[in-house]
Amino acid sequence: MKASELRELSVKELxxxxxxxxxELFNLRFQHAINQLENPMRIKAVKKDIARxxxxxxxxxxxxxxx
Numbered sequence: 001m002k003a004s005e006l007r008e009l010s011v012k013e014l015x016x017x018x019x020x021x022x023x024e025l026f027n028l029r030f031q032h033a034i035n036q037l038e039n040p041m042r043i044k045a046v047k048k049d050i051a052r053x054x055x056x057x058x059x060x061x062x063x064x065x066x067x
Contacts, residue, residue, distance in 0.1 A: 001049050006056045014060075018053045021046055 006014065025046045031037040 001052065003052050003056065006052055007059075009056075011057065011060055014053050014057055018050065018057075021050050021053070025050065 006017075009017070025043065028037060028043045028046060032040065032043065037043075
């Protein structure tokens with residue numbers, strides 16, 4: 001997911017997406033532990049998406065606090 005797409009979403013939508021990605025990361029880690037993970041690079045991609053969402057949420061909260 002691109003950062004530009006994330007900036008267009010509302011804070012509520014970002015929080016929902018963040019919860020979904022954290023659940024997915026948990027499931028991927030579990031699958032990796034029992035050697036059933038088909039694409040191990042997906043873990044890295046999900047972590048980056050979580051970081052992107054957190055960055056956008058921080059930027060939005062700073063914008064709101066300045067206004």
